[in-house]
Amino acid sequence: MNHHINGVALPNEDGFFGEYGGQFIPPHLKQAMDEINTAYEEIRKTPAFQNELADLFTHYVGRPSPLFYAKRLSDQLGGAQIYLKREDLNHTGAHKINHCLGEALLAKYMGKTKVIAETGAGQHGVALATACALVGIPCEIHMGQVDIEKEHPNVVKMKILGAKLVAVTQGTATLKDAVDSAFEEYLKDPENYIYAIGSVVGPHPFPKMVRDFQSIIGNEIKVQAQDRFGAQPDYVVACVGGGSNAIGAFTAFLNDDAVKLVGVEPAGHGLNTDMHSATLTLGKPSQIHGMACYVLENEQGEPLPVHSIASGLDYPGVGPQHSFLKDIGRVEYSTATDQECLDAFITLSRVEGIVPALESSHAVAWAIREAPKMDKDIKIVVNLSGRGDKDADYVAGKLGLN
Missing domain, CATH: 3.40.50.1100 (Rossmann fold)
Known part of the structure; x- marks a missing residue:
């Protein structure tokens, strides 16, 4: 995959795209993110992972x-x-299934016991709940109360797919607050949980990883x-x-x-x-x-x-x-x-x-x-x-x- 522009690697080893990106997070979370990055870089190059993902893209997506x-x-x-x-x-x-399958497979390969995520419109939540059902790993989705009321069909789908839905009422009760809430849950046990970010945002390696899958x-x-x-x-x-x-x-x-x-x-x-x-x-x-x-x-x-x-x-x-x-x-x-x-x-x-x-x-x-x-x-x-x-x-x- 060509992730260079004008010969510059995107991102660099520290997860920066120019001056953007990086990891502005507490040390214990940095360690967890670095472990995800290392596992991702190792796993994504293996034929087993590539073949399983390619097969799912064709026959499932x-x-x-x-x-x-x-x-x-x-x-x-x-x-x-x-x-x-x-x-x-x-x-x-939606496109969300592309990286959700990648993240769920990564969680499985890393032996994680729970996948946690935020969702706005519910597309990431539905896609992740779907991917987790497929690979057999528990899934917990945090969603703002405002979005829950607006996106009812997606809320029902997540529940049908077996995800645990957490309603977030703090702040504006929308996407930003759902991210904050999901991060809090993740910090309780970064060893066994994985936080599956729903876009090319958050600390390194997520902007890189989600981009690669997309x-x-x-x-x-x-x-x-x-x-x-x-x-x-x-x-x-x-x-x-x-x-x-x-x-x-x-x-x-x-x-x-x-x-x-x-x-x-x-x-x-x-x-x-x-x-x-x-x-x-x-x-x-x-x-x-x-x-x-x-x-x-x-x-x-x-x-x-x-x-x-x-x-x-x-x-x-x-x-x-x-x-x-x-x-x-x-x-x-x-x-x-x-x-x-x-x-x-x-x-x-x-x-x-x-x-x-x-x-x-x-x-x-x-x-x-x-x-x-x-x-x-x-x-x-x-x-x-x-x-x-x-x-x-x-x-x-x-x-x-x-």
Whole structure:
């Protein structure tokens, strides 16, 4: 796997992408993280691990996920041609299963007795509960009370799959608080527990590890684009919260400057309000959850309460590798508002018969906004990171479709 850019290793041995990443954690937790890193580096190179993961990707997840030409949408917009990388068709309905299988297998190979995680929209929770059921290891998911009420179908699925669900009521009772709560539980016994982070965030080695498991997305796009239209895409676009689906889509193209990479953050009610989660757009370098990255914070240096219509994107931090890619200008980070996201959700549903997750709808919104300004021979690949079943009732309520 090529994890260098301009000859620089990403991350370096200490888990830094430029000045971002690292391990800003207490010494006993550092020891546990270093053990995970060592085990991961040993295990991931073994044929047994690689073969088991590859087999599950094919026969369990259903990979490769298709690259679909959204012809009606492209024609309607009258500009660039839009293709959708259909991660929504994976087992469990999103890209999250890619790294959850990797993390659950790692836990099994390391002999851990419990997997602990946080979840926002519930996609990571469902995927991890699924992977843990598959490998036979107990799973505990921490989820904010606000998200539990908003994402009921995913909550029920996690329980059906046998996961223990912990409702988090502190703070804003959303994703950041779920992370804090899950970390507390993990610290009770880092020896026997493993914390399976749900994105390319947190202390080293998680930003690297989750990226490695997710990079299958971009690797597939590379082959499929060549197959479908005999060239590489002009643009690869993905939504960014913590940033796992985006880094998964981008990694294969980082050293191919002809391919423009665009990450789309939630502008919520607008960048001029305090109701958004546009971390890379309006945040500044700081620390959160054991890593250095861009953070949205107040004057006191505390993370701001953030907002997005998509539960999986309302996070005041962002993956350290994204922070680095912003600084070196390799990825353009743009935004889409809640309203643009809702419009994209309905448009894709009605024009292509594909109901996207609200998270992924941010990337679709960018394509809908920008494609008409481009020539017809330009190819945009949108990473459709998840499907919208979990959001259908919520959107129906918002639009009066109930």
